[in-house]
Amino acid sequence: MENKKFDLNSLIGFILIGGILIWMLYRNAPTEEELQEKATTEQVEKANETNEVATPTTVDSTQVATTETDSIKQARANAQLGSFGYSNQYDNGTVTTFENDVLFLKVANKGGQIVEAKMKNFKTYDSIPVHLIKDNNASFNINFKTSDNRTLNTENLAFEPTLSKSGDNQVLSMKLKVSNSEYLEYRYELKPGEYMLDFSINSKGLENVLNTSEAAVLNWKLKGYRHAKSISYENRYTEAIYEYEDGKDDYLGQQDFTDDEEEDVTYVAFKQHFFTSILLTDTPFKTGKFTSKNLVEDEDIDTVYTKEFTAQFPLETKGGEIDYNMNWYYGPSDYKILNDYDRNLDEVIPLGWGIFGWINRYVFIPFFAFITSFGVVSYGVAIIIMTIVVRIVLSPVTYKSYLSQAKMKVLKPEINELNEKYKDNPMKKQQETMKLYSKAGASPMSGCLPALMQLPVFYALFQFFPSAFQLRQKSFLWADDLSSYDTIAELPFSIPFYGDHVSLFPILASVAIFFYMTMTTGQTMQQNSQPGMPNMKFIMYLSPLLMLFFFNNYASGLSLYYFISNLITIGIMLVIKNVIIDEDKIHAKIEANKKKPKKQNRFSKKMQEMMEQAEAQKNAKK
Structure with missing residues (x-):
């Protein structure tokens, strides 16, 4: 049995060794390409x-x-x-420069792609020209197969450049040639004063050269450069957005993300907060795949790039040829500029969904543009004017809310009596309390509804200020940039969630909201806390503290808005309390309402009947 086992093991060993030798011979055998080259x-x-x-004496050795x-x-x-x-004859290391008054571009022979895109009129936070593309942070490549079964990438191949003019426009043709009359062409056309380029990809005479059984694949990659003082704040508004299926739009969010294939993609934007790179196509890409990778793990270390984006699209052929008319946009994330193209590019700006976006598009953006159009006030003053107008418009809502609080204050002694009288019967206490509210014409919910009505406005403004390109690098008082945080002191260390600096506007906003909450919740805090109800005193102290930490790295323009808004609200409430509202008159009106026969609506009547039935069933069980 041992010899048999030995023989079987030996046989297996020989087979394995033989297999390895055959595999090594196969791996070391020259490939077909190497044989051809040899x-x-x-x-x-x-x-x-x-x-x-033949001619040893007539040919120079060099x-x-x-x-x-x-x-x-x-x-x-x-x-x-x-x-x-055939394309190997062209210089792979040459670049062609073309520009207008707002945009500077370099296109390389290698790959025929843009290797530098610079904004002429904008600087970064440290006064360096804003680059969207530079030093190989982006690539544009078409992966395709040929009829002789080769797989090639345009980013590795040499294009022939031809720069010409069409009227005032500059036209750059980049041709990847098979012969003088057969080629794949990238055509760029740059107009004066425009951030948007006309761009097309088309082939000529390649129907027998390309393998059309497998679609060529376009790959666009970009790593977003840091442009702002706070890389974490800039990164919060850096994301990929795309449009698909005839006008729908979506985005990849802030964390690492790979999106499933979407159909009929018409554009993809790699937005870097205040600057954006966009690829648009007239002929929708049949499908598109997108990825986003966050490159900022430690703000003290990762200071060059924010996120890395990729987009992948198949390129369909028509009659064996590629033919796509497209556009490139390299420019600011400015709502007016993008919206004027009338191609749904305003969705690149995060104005909020639903009613929030509607308020920003049709109210705040036009109104802020109107205030600043005269050029006589600074952008900080424009924010203050806008805040004052918003608070005045919302003052009737504030009045309703405070009036409800005043009514509840007048009714408080009677409510306390009911609480004491029916302390052992919660259901009866609730019935009598509802009757009191009904007779007096008051309701605890009437104070909440006005506050809820203001939420869409507050949230819309919360989205508006970080997206307002006009505030970028505009100074006001001690803030040198209203689109970034203000600094009154640098800390020798970094506090988690707070940062390594002290901003004054968030401190002022926190103090103002503390006094505002003292006025609105002080009456509530005088009451004993009910089981299961939030501790209002705790909330009053927590909210300003959260704002202090949360807004320390946010745009100072937003903190300025909240500071002024709370100051104005405090002033309005003091006027309402001391001038407009008379508690004696409110008490007299409540007493008069109690004497009037109160007709219940169907819902209130039904609720009361249900509560009375429940009370009767409870008494029957005793």
């Missing part, structure tokens, strides 16, 4: 030897070496690239 090189060398023998080198390079290119080896 044969081509031998042919070139043989031809050179023949030339040297010319022979150059011809030999060029011939070998071309032969190698033909072996590797097939028909596209």
